[in-house]
Amino acid sequence: MITDVESATPALCRLQLGRELRKLRHEAGLTSTQVVRTLLCSPSKLTRLETGDNLVVEAVDVMALCEIYKATPEQRSLLMGYAAVTKTKKDWWQSPEYRPAIAPTFKAYLGLEATASALHKYEGEFVPGLLQTEEYVRAIYQREHERLSADEIDRLVEVRMTRQEVLDRSSVPLKFAAVINEAVLRRQVGSPAVMRAQIEHLADVAERPSVRVQVVPFKAGVHPGMNGAFTLFRLGDAESIVYLEYLGGASVMRKRADVGLYEEAFNDLQILAVGPQESLGMIREAIKEH
Structure with a gap:
Protein backbone atom coordinates (compact mmCIF):
# COMPACT_ATOMS: atom_id res chain seq x y z
CA MET A 1 0.00 0.00 0.00
CA ILE A 2 1.20 3.53 -0.79
CA THR A 3 1.77 5.51 2.40
CA ASP A 4 1.94 8.95 0.75
CA VAL A 5 -0.63 9.04 -2.03
CA GLU A 6 -0.14 12.70 -2.95
CA SER A 7 3.55 12.21 -3.76
CA ALA A 8 3.06 8.92 -5.63
CA THR A 9 3.23 8.68 -9.41
CA PRO A 10 0.04 8.17 -11.45
CA ALA A 11 1.33 4.80 -12.70
CA LEU A 12 1.84 3.56 -9.14
CA CYS A 13 -1.59 4.86 -8.07
CA ARG A 14 -3.29 3.11 -11.01
CA LEU A 15 -1.55 -0.14 -10.12
CA GLN A 16 -2.43 0.06 -6.42
CA LEU A 17 -6.00 1.12 -7.17
CA GLY A 18 -6.41 -1.90 -9.44
CA ARG A 19 -5.06 -4.24 -6.78
CA GLU A 20 -7.39 -2.85 -4.13
CA LEU A 21 -10.43 -3.03 -6.42
CA ARG A 22 -9.64 -6.63 -7.34
CA LYS A 23 -9.15 -7.49 -3.66
CA LEU A 24 -12.47 -5.88 -2.71
CA ARG A 25 -14.28 -7.79 -5.47
CA HIS A 26 -12.86 -11.10 -4.28
CA GLU A 27 -13.74 -10.30 -0.65
CA ALA A 28 -17.28 -9.51 -1.77
CA GLY A 29 -17.47 -12.91 -3.45
CA LEU A 30 -18.33 -11.43 -6.83
CA THR A 31 -17.21 -12.49 -10.28
CA SER A 32 -16.22 -9.93 -12.88
CA THR A 33 -19.32 -10.91 -14.90
CA GLN A 34 -21.60 -10.10 -11.96
CA VAL A 35 -19.90 -6.73 -11.46
CA VAL A 36 -20.12 -5.56 -15.08
CA ARG A 37 -23.81 -6.46 -15.16
CA THR A 38 -24.44 -4.32 -12.09
CA LEU A 39 -22.18 -1.50 -13.25
CA LEU A 40 -23.57 -1.65 -16.81
CA CYS A 41 -20.12 -1.49 -18.36
CA SER A 42 -18.04 -3.65 -20.67
CA PRO A 43 -15.85 -6.47 -19.28
CA SER A 44 -12.80 -4.76 -20.77
CA LYS A 45 -13.44 -1.62 -18.71
CA LEU A 46 -13.38 -3.56 -15.44
CA THR A 47 -10.28 -5.43 -16.58
CA ARG A 48 -8.47 -2.15 -17.35
CA LEU A 49 -9.41 -0.77 -13.94
CA GLU A 50 -8.17 -3.89 -12.14
CA THR A 51 -4.91 -4.04 -14.10
CA GLY A 52 -4.15 -0.31 -13.95
CA ASP A 53 -4.23 0.10 -17.72
CA ASN A 54 -6.38 3.25 -17.80
CA LEU A 55 -4.36 6.47 -17.97
CA VAL A 56 -7.09 8.29 -16.02
CA VAL A 57 -9.49 6.72 -13.53
CA GLU A 58 -12.85 8.43 -13.18
CA ALA A 59 -14.04 9.08 -9.63
CA VAL A 60 -17.59 8.06 -10.53
CA ASP A 61 -16.39 4.57 -11.51
CA VAL A 62 -14.49 4.15 -8.26
CA MET A 63 -17.46 5.29 -6.19
CA ALA A 64 -19.80 2.92 -8.03
CA LEU A 65 -17.50 -0.03 -7.41
CA CYS A 66 -17.12 0.91 -3.76
CA GLU A 67 -20.91 0.81 -3.45
CA ILE A 68 -21.08 -2.61 -5.09
CA TYR A 69 -18.29 -3.97 -2.87
CA LYS A 70 -19.60 -2.25 0.29
CA ALA A 71 -16.21 -0.69 0.94
CA THR A 72 -15.58 1.02 4.29
CA PRO A 73 -15.29 4.83 4.46
CA GLU A 74 -11.52 4.47 4.93
CA GLN A 75 -11.21 2.25 1.86
CA ARG A 76 -13.31 4.65 -0.21
CA SER A 77 -11.19 7.61 0.83
CA LEU A 78 -7.97 5.81 -0.10
CA LEU A 79 -9.25 4.65 -3.49
CA MET A 80 -10.59 8.10 -4.31
CA GLY A 81 -7.17 9.50 -3.46
CA TYR A 82 -5.56 7.13 -5.95
CA ALA A 83 -8.07 8.14 -8.62
CA ALA A 84 -7.48 11.84 -7.94
CA VAL A 85 -3.74 11.48 -8.63
CA THR A 86 -4.45 9.95 -12.04
CA LYS A 87 -6.56 13.03 -12.87
CA THR A 88 -4.20 15.71 -11.56
CA LYS A 89 -0.79 14.33 -12.51
CA LYS A 90 0.84 12.84 -15.59
CA ASP A 91 3.58 10.25 -15.87
CA TRP A 92 6.74 11.66 -17.43
CA TRP A 93 6.18 9.78 -20.71
Whole structure:
Protein backbone atom coordinates (compact mmCIF):
# COMPACT_ATOMS: atom_id res chain seq x y z
CA MET A 1 0.00 0.00 0.00
CA ILE A 2 1.20 3.53 -0.79
CA THR A 3 1.77 5.51 2.40
CA ASP A 4 1.94 8.95 0.75
CA VAL A 5 -0.63 9.04 -2.03
CA GLU A 6 -0.14 12.70 -2.95
CA SER A 7 3.55 12.21 -3.76
CA ALA A 8 3.06 8.92 -5.63
CA THR A 9 3.23 8.68 -9.41
CA PRO A 10 0.04 8.17 -11.45
CA ALA A 11 1.33 4.80 -12.70
CA LEU A 12 1.84 3.56 -9.14
CA CYS A 13 -1.59 4.86 -8.07
CA ARG A 14 -3.29 3.11 -11.01
CA LEU A 15 -1.55 -0.14 -10.12
CA GLN A 16 -2.43 0.06 -6.42
CA LEU A 17 -6.00 1.12 -7.17
CA GLY A 18 -6.41 -1.90 -9.44
CA ARG A 19 -5.06 -4.24 -6.78
CA GLU A 20 -7.39 -2.85 -4.13
CA LEU A 21 -10.43 -3.03 -6.42
CA ARG A 22 -9.64 -6.63 -7.34
CA LYS A 23 -9.15 -7.49 -3.66
CA LEU A 24 -12.47 -5.88 -2.71
CA ARG A 25 -14.28 -7.79 -5.47
CA HIS A 26 -12.86 -11.10 -4.28
CA GLU A 27 -13.74 -10.30 -0.65
CA ALA A 28 -17.28 -9.51 -1.77
CA GLY A 29 -17.47 -12.91 -3.45
CA LEU A 30 -18.33 -11.43 -6.83
CA THR A 31 -17.21 -12.49 -10.28
CA SER A 32 -16.22 -9.93 -12.88
CA THR A 33 -19.32 -10.91 -14.90
CA GLN A 34 -21.60 -10.10 -11.96
CA VAL A 35 -19.90 -6.73 -11.46
CA VAL A 36 -20.12 -5.56 -15.08
CA ARG A 37 -23.81 -6.46 -15.16
CA THR A 38 -24.44 -4.32 -12.09
CA LEU A 39 -22.18 -1.50 -13.25
CA LEU A 40 -23.57 -1.65 -16.81
CA CYS A 41 -20.12 -1.49 -18.36
CA SER A 42 -18.04 -3.65 -20.67
CA PRO A 43 -15.85 -6.47 -19.28
CA SER A 44 -12.80 -4.76 -20.77
CA LYS A 45 -13.44 -1.62 -18.71
CA LEU A 46 -13.38 -3.56 -15.44
CA THR A 47 -10.28 -5.43 -16.58
CA ARG A 48 -8.47 -2.15 -17.35
CA LEU A 49 -9.41 -0.77 -13.94
CA GLU A 50 -8.17 -3.89 -12.14
CA THR A 51 -4.91 -4.04 -14.10
CA GLY A 52 -4.15 -0.31 -13.95
CA ASP A 53 -4.23 0.10 -17.72
CA ASN A 54 -6.38 3.25 -17.80
CA LEU A 55 -4.36 6.47 -17.97
CA VAL A 56 -7.09 8.29 -16.02
CA VAL A 57 -9.49 6.72 -13.53
CA GLU A 58 -12.85 8.43 -13.18
CA ALA A 59 -14.04 9.08 -9.63
CA VAL A 60 -17.59 8.06 -10.53
CA ASP A 61 -16.39 4.57 -11.51
CA VAL A 62 -14.49 4.15 -8.26
CA MET A 63 -17.46 5.29 -6.19
CA ALA A 64 -19.80 2.92 -8.03
CA LEU A 65 -17.50 -0.03 -7.41
CA CYS A 66 -17.12 0.91 -3.76
CA GLU A 67 -20.91 0.81 -3.45
CA ILE A 68 -21.08 -2.61 -5.09
CA TYR A 69 -18.29 -3.97 -2.87
CA LYS A 70 -19.60 -2.25 0.29
CA ALA A 71 -16.21 -0.69 0.94
CA THR A 72 -15.58 1.02 4.29
CA PRO A 73 -15.29 4.83 4.46
CA GLU A 74 -11.52 4.47 4.93
CA GLN A 75 -11.21 2.25 1.86
CA ARG A 76 -13.31 4.65 -0.21
CA SER A 77 -11.19 7.61 0.83
CA LEU A 78 -7.97 5.81 -0.10
CA LEU A 79 -9.25 4.65 -3.49
CA MET A 80 -10.59 8.10 -4.31
CA GLY A 81 -7.17 9.50 -3.46
CA TYR A 82 -5.56 7.13 -5.95
CA ALA A 83 -8.07 8.14 -8.62
CA ALA A 84 -7.48 11.84 -7.94
CA VAL A 85 -3.74 11.48 -8.63
CA THR A 86 -4.45 9.95 -12.04
CA LYS A 87 -6.56 13.03 -12.87
CA THR A 88 -4.20 15.71 -11.56
CA LYS A 89 -0.79 14.33 -12.51
CA LYS A 90 0.84 12.84 -15.59
CA ASP A 91 3.58 10.25 -15.87
CA TRP A 92 6.74 11.66 -17.43
CA TRP A 93 6.18 9.78 -20.71
CA GLN A 94 2.84 11.57 -21.16
CA SER A 95 4.47 15.01 -21.32
CA PRO A 96 4.43 16.80 -24.72
CA GLU A 97 8.19 16.59 -25.28
CA TYR A 98 8.27 12.80 -24.90
CA ARG A 99 4.89 11.72 -26.29
CA PRO A 100 5.85 11.89 -30.01
CA ALA A 101 8.86 9.64 -29.43
CA ILE A 102 6.99 6.84 -27.64
CA ALA A 103 5.08 4.19 -29.57
CA PRO A 104 1.64 3.34 -28.13
CA THR A 105 2.69 -0.27 -27.53
CA PHE A 106 5.67 0.91 -25.43
CA LYS A 107 3.56 2.92 -22.99
CA ALA A 108 2.49 -0.32 -21.31
CA TYR A 109 6.15 -1.20 -20.77
CA LEU A 110 6.92 2.19 -19.23
CA GLY A 111 4.01 1.84 -16.84
CA LEU A 112 5.21 -1.58 -15.72
CA GLU A 113 8.81 -0.41 -15.40
CA ALA A 114 7.73 2.56 -13.29
CA THR A 115 5.80 0.44 -10.79
CA ALA A 116 7.66 -2.89 -10.61
CA SER A 117 9.42 -3.88 -7.42
CA ALA A 118 11.72 -6.21 -9.38
CA LEU A 119 12.68 -6.46 -13.04
CA HIS A 120 14.31 -9.53 -14.57
CA LYS A 121 15.68 -9.12 -18.07
CA TYR A 122 17.27 -11.51 -20.53
CA GLU A 123 19.01 -9.88 -23.48
CA GLY A 124 20.88 -11.71 -26.22
CA GLU A 125 21.96 -8.88 -28.53
CA PHE A 126 22.07 -5.53 -26.71
CA VAL A 127 23.14 -4.21 -23.35
CA PRO A 128 19.82 -3.90 -21.43
CA GLY A 129 18.26 -0.47 -21.93
CA LEU A 130 18.52 0.57 -18.28
CA LEU A 131 22.28 0.00 -18.44
CA GLN A 132 23.06 1.69 -21.76
CA THR A 133 25.17 4.81 -22.27
CA GLU A 134 23.86 7.73 -24.30
CA GLU A 135 26.26 7.16 -27.21
CA TYR A 136 25.49 3.45 -27.32
CA VAL A 137 21.77 4.26 -27.49
CA ARG A 138 22.40 6.82 -30.21
CA ALA A 139 24.37 4.32 -32.30
CA ILE A 140 21.50 1.83 -32.08
CA TYR A 141 18.84 4.34 -33.09
CA GLN A 142 20.89 5.78 -35.92
CA ARG A 143 21.14 2.30 -37.40
CA GLU A 144 17.54 1.24 -36.70
CA HIS A 145 15.88 4.52 -37.71
CA GLU A 146 17.94 5.84 -40.59
CA ARG A 147 15.04 7.94 -41.93
CA LEU A 148 14.53 9.91 -38.72
CA SER A 149 15.87 13.44 -38.32
CA ALA A 150 18.57 14.33 -35.80
CA ASP A 151 15.95 15.94 -33.54
CA GLU A 152 13.80 12.80 -33.59
CA ILE A 153 16.83 10.67 -32.72
CA ASP A 154 17.60 13.06 -29.87
CA ARG A 155 14.10 12.58 -28.44
CA LEU A 156 14.40 8.79 -28.61
CA VAL A 157 17.74 8.94 -26.84
CA GLU A 158 16.32 11.24 -24.16
CA VAL A 159 13.46 8.83 -23.51
CA ARG A 160 15.91 5.98 -23.00
CA MET A 161 18.10 8.00 -20.65
CA THR A 162 15.10 9.27 -18.65
CA ARG A 163 13.94 5.68 -18.18
CA GLN A 164 17.15 4.92 -16.33
CA GLU A 165 16.06 7.15 -13.44
CA VAL A 166 13.94 4.20 -12.30
CA LEU A 167 17.12 2.65 -10.89
CA ASP A 168 17.36 5.54 -8.42
CA ARG A 169 13.72 5.95 -7.43
CA SER A 170 12.88 6.05 -3.73
CA SER A 171 9.12 5.39 -3.75
CA VAL A 172 9.43 1.74 -4.82
CA PRO A 173 13.08 0.63 -4.87
CA LEU A 174 13.73 -1.47 -7.97
CA LYS A 175 15.75 -4.67 -7.85
CA PHE A 176 17.17 -5.24 -11.33
CA ALA A 177 18.59 -8.59 -12.42
CA ALA A 178 19.92 -8.95 -15.96
CA VAL A 179 21.24 -12.02 -17.75
CA ILE A 180 23.04 -11.25 -21.00
CA ASN A 181 24.52 -13.42 -23.72
CA GLU A 182 28.31 -13.19 -24.08
CA ALA A 183 27.68 -11.87 -27.61
CA VAL A 184 26.44 -8.62 -26.04
CA LEU A 185 29.98 -7.99 -24.80
CA ARG A 186 31.66 -8.93 -28.09
CA ARG A 187 29.39 -7.25 -30.66
CA GLN A 188 30.61 -3.74 -31.45
CA VAL A 189 27.86 -1.12 -31.45
CA GLY A 190 29.11 2.22 -32.74
CA SER A 191 32.82 2.95 -32.70
CA PRO A 192 35.36 1.05 -30.56
CA ALA A 193 35.42 4.06 -28.21
CA VAL A 194 31.62 4.00 -27.84
CA MET A 195 31.64 0.29 -27.13
CA ARG A 196 34.52 0.53 -24.67
CA ALA A 197 32.74 3.29 -22.74
CA GLN A 198 29.56 1.20 -22.72
CA ILE A 199 31.27 -1.88 -21.29
CA GLU A 200 33.03 0.27 -18.69
CA HIS A 201 29.65 1.71 -17.67
CA LEU A 202 28.17 -1.78 -17.51
CA ALA A 203 30.95 -2.84 -15.16
CA ASP A 204 30.34 0.18 -12.92
CA VAL A 205 26.57 -0.30 -12.71
CA ALA A 206 26.93 -4.05 -12.11
CA GLU A 207 28.58 -3.26 -8.77
CA ARG A 208 25.54 -1.41 -7.46
CA PRO A 209 23.75 -3.30 -4.64
CA SER A 210 20.38 -3.16 -6.42
CA VAL A 211 21.74 -4.42 -9.75
CA ARG A 212 22.78 -7.98 -10.60
CA VAL A 213 24.35 -8.77 -13.97
CA GLN A 214 25.25 -12.27 -15.16
CA VAL A 215 26.72 -13.45 -18.43
CA VAL A 216 25.83 -16.65 -20.28
CA PRO A 217 29.16 -17.70 -21.84
CA PHE A 218 29.33 -19.21 -25.31
CA LYS A 219 30.55 -22.47 -23.79
CA ALA A 220 27.19 -22.88 -21.98
CA GLY A 221 25.75 -24.10 -25.29
CA VAL A 222 22.00 -24.25 -25.91
CA HIS A 223 19.98 -22.25 -23.37
CA PRO A 224 16.38 -21.04 -22.76
CA GLY A 225 17.11 -17.51 -23.95
CA MET A 226 17.78 -18.55 -27.53
CA ASN A 227 14.11 -17.96 -28.41
CA GLY A 228 14.59 -14.23 -27.83
CA ALA A 229 14.82 -11.45 -25.27
CA PHE A 230 12.15 -11.07 -22.59
CA THR A 231 11.37 -9.00 -19.52
CA LEU A 232 9.74 -10.17 -16.30
CA PHE A 233 8.15 -7.59 -14.03
CA ARG A 234 7.26 -8.37 -10.45
CA LEU A 235 4.52 -6.09 -9.15
CA GLY A 236 4.41 -6.28 -5.37
CA ASP A 237 4.64 -9.65 -3.67
CA ALA A 238 2.48 -11.82 -5.88
CA GLU A 239 1.81 -10.64 -9.42
CA SER A 240 4.31 -11.04 -12.26
CA ILE A 241 3.96 -9.95 -15.88
CA VAL A 242 5.98 -10.81 -19.01
CA TYR A 243 6.72 -8.26 -21.73
CA LEU A 244 7.86 -9.37 -25.18
CA GLU A 245 9.03 -7.04 -27.94
CA TYR A 246 9.48 -7.97 -31.60
CA LEU A 247 9.73 -6.32 -35.02
CA GLY A 248 5.98 -6.12 -35.51
CA GLY A 249 5.13 -4.74 -32.06
CA ALA A 250 4.96 -5.98 -28.49
CA SER A 251 2.78 -8.01 -26.16
CA VAL A 252 2.08 -8.33 -22.44
CA MET A 253 1.44 -11.74 -20.88
CA ARG A 254 -0.41 -12.02 -17.57
CA LYS A 255 -1.69 -15.60 -17.47
CA ARG A 256 -0.07 -17.53 -14.66
CA ALA A 257 0.84 -20.50 -16.88
CA ASP A 258 2.55 -18.27 -19.46
CA VAL A 259 4.38 -16.20 -16.86
CA GLY A 260 5.54 -19.40 -15.15
CA LEU A 261 7.30 -20.54 -18.32
CA TYR A 262 9.38 -17.37 -18.44
CA GLU A 263 10.09 -17.41 -14.71
CA GLU A 264 11.44 -20.94 -15.12
CA ALA A 265 13.46 -19.88 -18.16
CA PHE A 266 15.01 -16.98 -16.27
CA ASN A 267 15.88 -19.19 -13.30
CA ASP A 268 17.55 -21.66 -15.69
CA LEU A 269 19.47 -18.82 -17.33
CA GLN A 270 20.76 -17.63 -13.97
CA ILE A 271 21.97 -21.16 -13.24
CA LEU A 272 23.66 -21.53 -16.65
CA ALA A 273 25.27 -18.09 -16.45
CA VAL A 274 28.43 -17.54 -14.47
CA GLY A 275 28.03 -15.79 -11.11
CA PRO A 276 28.00 -12.00 -10.69
CA GLN A 277 31.69 -11.74 -9.77
CA GLU A 278 32.88 -13.99 -12.59
CA SER A 279 30.54 -12.13 -14.93
CA LEU A 280 32.10 -8.85 -13.82
CA GLY A 281 35.47 -10.34 -14.68
CA MET A 282 34.22 -11.23 -18.19
CA ILE A 283 32.86 -7.70 -18.62
CA ARG A 284 36.20 -6.17 -17.63
CA GLU A 285 38.06 -8.50 -19.99
CA ALA A 286 35.75 -7.40 -22.81
CA ILE A 287 36.77 -3.77 -22.23
CA LYS A 288 40.27 -4.65 -23.45
CA GLU A 289 38.89 -6.03 -26.72
CA HIS A 290 37.36 -2.70 -27.67
